[in-house]
Amino acid sequence: MDKIIHAEVTPHPPRVAKPTLNFWQIFNMSFGFFGIQFGWDLQRANMGPIYEYLKATPDQIPLLFLAAPLTGLIVQPIIGYLSDRTWHPWWGRRRPYFFVGAVLSTFCLFFMPNSGALWMAAGLLWILDTSGNIAMEPFRAFVADKLPERQRTRGFAMQSLMIGLGGSIASALPWILSNLFNVSRKSVNGNIPDSVKFAFYIGGTIFLLAVLYTIFTTKEYPPADIGFKEKVKESNKGFGGGAREIISSIKNMPVKMKQLALVQFFTWPGLFLMWFYYSTAVARTVFGASSETDPIYTKGVEFAGLTLSFYNVVAFIFALIIPLVARKLGRKLTHSVCLFCGAAGLIAVGFV
Incomplete structure (x- = not known):
């Protein structure tokens, strides 16, 4: 009778339960998002006017803004892929990307308002959006990495709070500096105001x-996670292996995610058009500025930033209410109602 050999099976190591974090620990891990959103909303509210200060025409502005969607499309999956396969005894898994993204973004934010030509501002925006995505993308996974399942809602709520605060202050900052600290809003010889x-x-x-x-x-x-070593091994196959895995993940998305992606595809054009033209439209149409050198122009841009600040506050408050609405209407109908309200708001801007 043949001898039966039983292969020894090594069980997977048990998952270690993540400890419950207190309020300040969740605050600490989320506070970086305050800075990231500060940078995002600062450029969203002011890049259109900056381009106009540098003599861009309205039809050129969308092309100059291509950095945001293109870098998001390319950089986000790559950074997500890499950060899932990163580990350093001190830096950890996500924090190296936080650091690199923050340093590069800070460099761009300091040099952006000193741009002397359109090409310089456009180039800095590409770097800023790339580095912003490097810092932001791993932050989304940070909550799942750090918090037990029962605390993740609290973690995402804290991130939402940081996003709302950062966006609100950043959007209103030029107005605050001009009106509360008497910083000059004049555009001298078409230069970007102080x-x-x-x-x-x-x-x-x-x-x-x-x-x-x-x-x-x-x-x-x-x-x-059990598959971490396998992920690292796969990443060692080079760029081709990573690209194949990203493409495979997109192809094998659940049906619901594909449906939602289609909805998102038709949602974002409206948001981007608002970011392209809202501030300059308020300055020219509502305030009646004749050109970017008109003193009223900067005043209008600042007021537009103030309204965007209010928009962030409303969005944050409503984000706290949405779960209650979703319980009554269901998530699908709630999402539909919110999209309808957003579309109505964008259309209403044309009648101001």
């Missing part, structure tokens, strides 16, 4: 300090 310059300097500083605060106050756990 109120915008100092807003970007402050924004770059806040971006870096907020991310550094999270890096130095938050530690990461070693990867506990």
